[in-house]
Amino acid sequence: MLRTHTCGQLRSEHIGQEVTLCGWVESKRDHGGSVFIDLRDRYGLTQVVVGPPEADSELIDTAGRVGTESVILVRGKVAPRLEGKINDKLDTGEVELRCEHYEVLNACPTPPFTPGQQELPGEDLRLKYRFLDLRRTAMLRSLELRSRIIKIMRDYFAEHDFIDVETPILGRSTPEGARDYLVPSRVHPNSFYALPQSPQLYKQILMVAGFDRYVQIAKCFRDEDLRADRQPEFTQLDMEMSFVDQDDVIGMIEGLVKRTAKELTGEELSLPLPRMTWDESMRRFGTDAPDLRFGMEIVDITSIAAEVEFRVFRGAADSGGFVRGIRLEGQATEFSRKRIDELTDYVKKDFGAKGLAWFRVEEDGSLWSPTSKNFSAEHLQQIGAALEAQPGDLLLFLADTWEVTCKGLAGLRKRLGAELKLYDERAMSYSWVTNFPMFERDEEEQRWVAMHHPFTAPLPEDLEKLASDPAACRAQAYDLVINGSEAGGGTIRIHDGKIQQQVFELLGIDEQTARDRFGFLLDALKYGAPPHGGIALGVDRWVMLFAGLDNIREVIAFPKTQKASDLMTEAPGEVDAKQLQELHLRTVKV
RNA sequence: GGCGCGGUAGCUCAAUUGGUUAGAGCCCCGGACUGUCGAUCCGGAGGUUGCGGGUUCGAGUCCCGUCCGCGUCGCCA
Numbered sequence: 256m257l258r259t260h261t262c263g264q265l266r267s268e269h270i271g272q273e274v275t276l277c278g279w280v281e282s283k284r285d286h287g288g289s290v291f292i293d294l295r296d297r298y299g300l301t302q303v304v305v306g307p308p309e310a311d312s313e314l315i316d317t318a319g320r321v322g323t324e325s326v327i328l329v330r331g332k333v334a335p336r337l338e339g340k341i342n343d344k345l346d347t348g349e350v351e352l353r354c355e356h357y358e359v360l361n362a363c364p365t366p367p368f369t370p371g372q373q374e375l376p377g378e379d380l381r382l383k384y385r386f387l388d389l390r391r392t393a394m395l396r397s398l399e400l401r402s403r404i405i406k407i408m409r410d411y412f413a414e415h416d417f418i419d420v421e422t423p424i425l426g427r428s429t430p431e432g433a434r435d436y437l438v439p440s441r442v443h444p445n446s447f448y449a450l451p452q453s454p455q456l457y458k459q460i461l462m463v464a465g466f467d468r469y470v471q472i473a474k475c476f477r478d479e480d481l482r483a484d485r486q487p488e489f490t491q492l493d494m495e496m497s498f499v500d501q502d503d504v505i506g507m508i509e510g511l512v513k514r515t516a517k518e519l520t521g522e523e524l525s526l527p528l529p530r531m532t533w534d535e536s537m538r539r540f541g542t543d544a545p546d547l548r549f550g551m552e553i554v555d556i557t558s559i560a561a562e563v564e565f566r567v568f569r570g571a572a573d574s575g576g577f578v579r580g581i582r583l584e585g586q587a588t589e590f591s592r593k594r595i596d597e598l599t600d601y602v603k604k605d606f607g608a609k610g611l612a613w614f615r616v617e618e619d620g621s622l623w624s625p626t627s628k629n630f631s632a633e634h635l636q637q638i639g640a641a642l643e644a645q646p647g648d649l650l651l652f653l654a655d656t657w658e659v660t661c662k663g664l665a666g667l668r669k670r671l672g673a674e675l676k677l678y679d680e681r682a683m684s685y686s687w688v689t690n691f692p693m694f695e696r697d698e699e700e701q702r703w704v705a706m707h708h709p710f711t712a713p714l715p716e717d718l719e720k721l722a723s724d725p726a727a728c729r730a731q732a733y734d735l736v737i738n739g740s741e742a743g744g745g746t747i748r749i750h751d752g753k754i755q756q757q758v759f760e761l762l763g764i765d766e767q768t769a770r771d772r773f774g775f776l777l778d779a780l781k782y783g784a785p786p787h788g789g790i791a792l793g794v795d796r797w798v799m800l801f802a803g804l805d806n807i808r809e810v811i812a813f814p815k816t817q818k819a820s821d822l823m824t825e826a827p828g829e830v831d832a833k834q835l836q837e838l839h840l841r842t843v844k845v
Numbered sequence: 846g847g848c849g850c851g852g853u854a855g856c857u858c859a860a861u862u863g864g865u866u867a868g869a870g871c872c873c874c875g876g877a878c879u880g881u882c883g884a885u886c887c888g889g890a891g892g893u894u895g896c897g898g899g900u901u902c903g904a905g906u907c908c909c910g911u912c913c914g915c916g917u918c919g920c921c922a
Contacts, residue, residue: 288879302882323872342882365873367855372871373883374857379914432922452922479921480846604848605918662918695922708922806915816914 257328257360263299267349269333276301276352277328277360279390281371285319292318294329294352295371297395302342302351303329309355317357324363324370324387330356378808382822385813397810400519401798405472407518408492408794411511417470417494422457424450424474429772431709431762433477436487439838450476453791455708456776458495459748462787463779470494472794481817484740484796484807488815492743495789501731501747504788505530505687508735508743512685519801520683532690533729541579541665543688546739548678551671553664555579559637560654565629567612571654579660580612580652581668582642586675587615587649598667602653606663612652616644669739681803684738690714691732694725694761702763707732709758710776711746712788721757735792737800745790752780 258277265274278296285291289306305318309331321327331354342348368376370390375381381388388394412419428435428449435449451457453475461469473493481487496504506527513524529547536545539552560568560578568578583590595613602608614622614635622635622644630638642650651667653660672678693713694703703725705711711730713721720728731747749755755777759769769777798810808814815821835841 282882284881284884286878286881286884289881291881291884293882300882304880306879337880340880340882344882348882365855369856369872371883372856374871376856377852377914379852380856382914429922433920455922477921480919482921483916485921600848601917607918666917705922711922817916818913820913822914 261298262294262296262301263346265301265333265347265350265352267335270335270350272333273330274333274352275328275330276303277326280321280323280325280327280363281369282323283319283321287319288315290315290318292321292327292329294327295390299346301347302345303331303354304334304351305329305354305357309353310357314354314357318354321359322363322365324366324390325359326361326363328356328358328360329354379816379822382808382814382816385823389812394809397798397802397804398812400802401794401810403519404515404798404801405794407515408472408511408792411514412468412470412494415468415507415510417468418466419470420461420466421471422451422454422473426451426457429456431705433479436476436478439840441837441839444839452477453491454493455710456773458493458789459710459776459784459787460779462495462497462748463782463784465497465785467497468494469496469789473791478819481815481819483805484799486795486807486811486814487819489807490794492792492794493789494791495787497785497787499747499786499788501689501733501788504745504747504790505733508790508792512735515797515801516683516685522683524685529686531686531688533688533692534690536688537661540668541661541663542669542739543691543734544736544739544741545665545686545688546669546672546678547684547686547736548682548738549672551581551583551668551677553579553581553660553668554642556638556641556652559634559641563630563634565612565626567610567626567654568652576654576656577660578652578654579664580642580650581664581671582644583649583651583671583675584645585647587647590649598651598670601670602663602667606659606666608653608655608659608663610654612654614638614644614650614652616646616648616650618646620644620646622650683800684736686736687733688736689733690729691734692726693717693721693728693730693758696726703761705758705762706730707744707746709762709764710748710755712749712754718754721754721761725761731788733790735790737797740796740800741793742796742800743790743792745788747786747788750780750784750786752777755780 257275259275262276262278276294278294281293281295281300283290283292289304292303292305294301294303305315329352331352333350334353336349336351366387367380367384368387370387425438425448428437428447433452438448438450440446440448454471454473458469471493473491474488475491476488478487509526509528513526516522516524533543536543541553555577557572557577561572563569571578599611602611612626614624616639617623620639622639627635644650653663692706693711695706697704707730711732714729714731717728733745734741735743749758795807795810799807802810804810813821813823820826
């Protein structure tokens with residue numbers, strides 16, 4: 256080692272020792288007669304003093320000219336800080352290193368930004384110079400946290416007899432689900448591998464193989480548009496268990512959640528975690544991933560709306576739609592017309608709502624709105640009562656299809672919850688959403704599509720609905736929700752070839768197609784498949800949520816931009832004509 | 846693909862209704878300084894206002910196109 260200690264290590268007990276430190280020049284204070292250098296490495300910051308009597312004027316001069324972010328080595332004795340000069344902002348603030356020997360290991364030209372600077376540079380710059388950005392303490396902490404979380408996960412599953420198995424990255428494209436990333440085959444002209452969207456099929460095969468408990472920290476790839484919490488390549492903790500039901504899988508994960516919460520936040524969670532069915536979640540929160548850190552639940556007033564004169568409400572109710580609303584406690588006077596117009600714009604543009612109806616609750620408890628003359632006093636009173644309105648509240652309503660009211664109100668609730676700071680940002684909320692529907696209707700293509708994936712088992716009591724009423728058929732599927740974010744999702748799988756066949760039929764996958772695409776799985780299910788199920792946890796999201804961040808890129812060392820490029824390596828890039836030729840590919844001008 | 850925000854000095858930002866030579870802080874360069882820790886003081890350098898076109902006597906500012914970054918909807922079994 257070039258060094259004897261790290262920059263975060265020295266304390267008063269080291270006073271008098273001769274030590275060598277290596278690190279980056281975080282900052283420099285040049286007084287002419289002596290120079291103070293803050294030397295930084297991963298472990299901390301130590302003040303180095305280059306001055307008399309240890310250093311001669313030439314050394315002082317040299318040190319005074321060192322550039323920020325240069326890598327240097329300094330040797331000297333640890334000395335106490337002068338009387339009253341202790342820096343309690345630093346762990347090493349009681350001491351300093353009096354430099355006797357100084358070496359520049361690598362000089363740094365003026366960097367585009369420095370890790371220690373006050374204002375955070377633009378994100379594009381941070382991504383281009385990620386090696387500088389990663390020197391920032393905040394990035395270091397995020398990635399340390401990530402490392403800790405992954406270790407907790409690995410330890411936990413190892414203790415519970417899970418086998419860590421690696422599954423292939425080069426696989427076969429499965430047309431269901433997200434868009435695949437494709438890799439052309441050199442050996443097989445016109446054929447392509449697909450990068451895994453998840454190790455789903457492999458882990459089921461491992462269950463058939465009798466592995467009983469499988470786990471993997473798996474990279475997954477989906478060629479879909481990005482979001483603040485979504486990257487095209489991401490990490491899942493993927494697991495699968497045999498001879499289990501939904502409660503077994505949930506119980507296993509709850510143990511992990513409890514341990515993680517305990518180790519990271521010190522919070523002692525009481526299990527089991529709250530559970531809610533999908534139906535209930537949509538009814539109360541309009542989303543399958545409700546943020547339970549605050550209330551502001553959705554209230555349905557369709558039955559009242561059906562009676563009123565106001566056309567927007569009655570029209571929605573008469574045409575099979577819904578009128579649902581939320582209550583903003585004490586916000587009547589806080590929300591100007593302009594602010595309400597902004598919210599109206601938001602629900603129109605983002606969720607296709609036709610408008611946003613609102614009422615102010617007056618001092619006497621009566622409801623007022625620009626449209627209140629279209630309501631009888633009695634109806635207004637009923638609406639107020641339904642939402643438990645108090646004087647000073649603001650009530651917001653959407654009158655639309657079930658779907659639009661769900662999405663719009665869930666959007667409003669999420670946005671307003673954050674804007675009005677209705678919850679403690681450090682608070683964590685964990686819960687399960689269960690009993691998802693098996694199928695969704697794809698109106699464009701006029702067919703059923705699997706809500707989770709085509710291997711999801713229906714609830715035993717809904718088995719006959721597969722044939723009679725697919726829309727009402729519920730699945731043995733469960734999502735873990737943390738702070739309104741989907742932090743994981745899993746299912747019990749179909750282990751019966753006949754039921755699998757039935758699901759494929761319903762999805763419009765005929766026997767031949769099923770055989771072509773999933774023949775190996777159907778074979779495996781035939782040759783002695785145990786009942787099995789599992790879950791995949793979004794590792795990046797876990798880290799993001801436990802770090803209290805709202806952006807997944809902050810917990811990934813080398814993330815991609817919204818257009819899926821890497822600004823540092825400039826991936827993706829063009830390739831040589833020769834490479835294309837070997838792959839039997841030709842590009843087309845766009 | 847839609848909607849929205851942004852792009853001005855190396856960095857973070859400002860620039861009135863379209864009007865003088867596009868400013869400030871930080872950084873950088875030179876000088877001063879025996880204790881600073883956001884050092885201080887003096888002086889200085891630094892600009893194709895993302896790119897292309899248009900309107901205008903005059904464009905950082907208005908219009909059209911385009912590229913890039915961010916947010917969001919669609920999308921994400």
